Amino acid sequence: MITDGVEADRAEQTAEFADGERLSLGVAARLSRYLQVLTQAGKMGKETISSQELSDYTHINSTQIRRDLSGFGKFGKRGVGYKVDSLVGEIRKILRTSGQHNIALFGAGNLGQAIASSDIFADHGFRIVSMFDVDPAVIGNRVGNLTVQAFDELDRTVKEQDVVVGILAVPAEAAQEVADRLVDAGVKIIFNYSEQLLRAPPEVTVHTSSPAVDLLYALYFYLA
Amino acid sequence: MITDGVEADRAEQTAEFADGERLSLGVAARLSRYLQVLTQAGKMGKETISSQELSDYTHINSTQIRRDLSGFGKFGKRGVGYKVDSLVGEIRKILRTSGQHNIALFGAGNLGQAIASSDIFADHGFRIVSMFDVDPAVIGNRVGNLTVQAFDELDRTVKEQDVVVGILAVPAEAAQEVADRLVDAGVKIIFNYSEQLLRAPPEVTVHTSSPAVDLLYALYFYLA
């Protein structure tokens, strides 16, 4: 079980966390979302933020936000709110994602180029260190700071660059093959932007992006 | 409250659903995910699927899947599983998303083109009916079946084409302005692919895509 202990009384909770206890799935998901909003708020020049403002952006109840945070320390100031910068630091510590993590990107088409030129990953300590395609016509092209590489170089690049995440921006027909090669190379997190349902061993996390799912969900509450 | 009643005893539950009771947030989210997996499984030629297979793809517990579905009827066959096609139909009925829903897409850059040429939305009854950009150099260009339109035509297009969803594939700096104009035009669901935090009135649903959040979350469980 992943969710043990985290909701125990607070004195124990902090101790358990320090001992290396895992966060529950829900807490980890919510903390990640706070981090995103805080990062953007910081960019917009905001210095403090209240739990109510965080709630407006995340649609997570403000009491729960305060509860989530207070489990790890007293980060806020009554009557004022939370300091954006320091809260970012605290949450990164809790999520242990303060470091730099390297990404390999597959597919140099429209989607791949859009991802490569976005700083949505860079803002959170992820760095796209290499980009691959199968099309000989685009191999060797520059996209931003990257040069499009051929698939043969996958294993070497993953090892040399310490790649932990592979992002698939390839057609559905190619996705499983790339995923298999990433698994063989030792990559542990695969982010799938294709529609393909991927098979992978249990130790590898596959996340499939599904904007249509989010739309269906939003539409239900609009129609109902 | 949105979550009333749905978890009452089954006889009542079905009756309440028929009466127009809303699904809980969790149930609606999960049903949407089943729909995506089923749609892909159908494309791959699969005729039946077990709750365990659905669980492998969605990481949702198989008991919960059976529980979610059995609340609305006996869709499965013991020893066999669920018929993919008919389950898609049943879930669409439950989510009331059997119809066709029109989307306006903003931004004709790499991301906009990638979205326009994907059938990830089309598979679920969403149709991209128009595409906008501010750059005079691209207005008038064809992208797939669409012609890139100028912003002036936003209001007219939303009304004439009955657009219910706006997708923002524009730079962060432009996102709020487009969102405001969509709100004024009466669009009720905004799907934001920029990093910008958007302000919108409460009756409008804003969904911000945040791949970095999903990565942070996956990374936590990999590191911990």
Place this chain on the structure above:
DNA sequence: TAGATTGTTAATCGATTAACAATC
């Protein structure tokens, strides 16, 4: 028949929320 998988129960656990004292 034998094996597989659903539909359902019952028990537990985490999420959610309102309310409010503490305090900036």
Place this chain on the structure above:
DNA sequence: TAGATTGTTAATCGATTAACAATC
């Protein structure tokens, strides 16, 4: 001080799960 917002409690509700009879 007065207003605002956190940190915390206590109560409720939904999610999750194991287990298994029913049945294809």
